[in-house]
Amino acid sequence: MEKIFDMVIVGGGPGGYTAALYGARAGLSVVLLERAFPGGQMVSASQIDNYPGLPDGIDGISLGDQMRKGAERFGARTVYADVTGLELSAEPKVVRTEGGSFLGRTVVIATGASPRGLGLEKEEALTGRGVSYCAACDGMFFRDKTVVVVGGGNSAVADALTLSRVARKVILVHRRDALRATKLYHAPLMEAPNVQILWNSQVEALLGQEKLHGVQVRDLISGKVETVECDGLFISIGRKPSTELVEGQVSLDAGGYIRAGEDTRTDLPGVFAVGDVRTTPVRQIVTAVADGAVAAHEVEKYLAMVRG
C-alpha cells in the first residue's frame, strides 16, 4: 500500500522547513516538496540581517540550506519536484508531481509569493536579458550602466539605492507624485547624486529583441511618451501570492492570499497555510518560521482529533 504521510508540505522556504522541523521532531512522518532550492524567496537575498541570532547576518542560500539540514536531521524528507496539482478535499489528500503522487493526512501550503510583473509585451522574453525583479541578485551585472527601477514602495527605493552604488545612473519611475516607501528612505534617495526620479510616469513598452536597450515611459499628466535608453530594468512593484494550486479549493482574501488566521488553519480541515502565502500583516522570515511552528502544532491537534 502507498505510504500516507502525516504532513505533506508544499514549498521549501522558511515557513515550510520550520513546519517540517517541528513536525518531524514531534515524531510525524513528513515530506516536503520543493521545486528548486531550499530557502524560497530568501535565495535571492545576498545578506539577511533581520533573522535573530546571526550577528553578522547570512546570505539567503546558506540560511535556506541550514533550515533544510535542520529538518532532515529529525527525519523530514525533501523531494525536489514541481507540484502540478492538489486534491485537498480527498482523504487522504493528494499532492501530484510529474514523478508521482504523495498522499497526506494533512497538507501545509508554504508556497510563498513571487514578484509582480508589469504585464508588458516582451517582459517574459527579456527577463534575464536586461529585465530583472531582484536588484540584490542581478545588480552587479549593471556596473557603470544605466538602469531604470519601477515602483515607489520600500522595495523599489531600496533597489534604487542598492543600484546607485553600482550603476552609473539610476532612473526611478513612479506612477504617482509621492513615494509609498517609509520616510527613512526618502533623504538617502533624494541625496544620491546619480538617481533621477520620473514622477507620475509609467513604463509602457520595452525596447530590444535579444537584449533590452531602453524603455518607453509615459508622463501620466501630459500624456507625452519618451524613450529612455537603459541597460537594465528592475521591476519592484510588490509581490503576488503563489496560490494557483489551491484556487477554488480553499478560500482566498481580496489580495489573493490564503485566508488563514494565526493558527494557520484554512477553511478546509487538514489544510494549513504558512508564511507569505497567507493573510497576515507582516511577511518576514521570522513570521514565516513562527507560522511553521504553529502549523506543526495544529497538525498534531488535527491528527489527534481525526484519529479519535
Ligand code: NAP
Ligand atoms: P509595495 O509597498 O506594495 O509597493 C509597490 C509599489 O509599486 C507602489 O509604489 C505602487 O504604486 C507600485 N506599483 C504597483 N503596481 C504597479 C504597476 N502596475 N505599475 C507601476 N507601479 C506599480 O511593495 P514592496 O515595495 O515590494 O513592499 C512589499 C512589503 O515589503 C511592504 O510591506 C514593504 O514595506 C516591505 N518591505 C520593507 C523593506 C524595508 O526595508 N523595510 C524593504 C522592502 C520591502 P502606488 O504607490 O501608486 O500604489
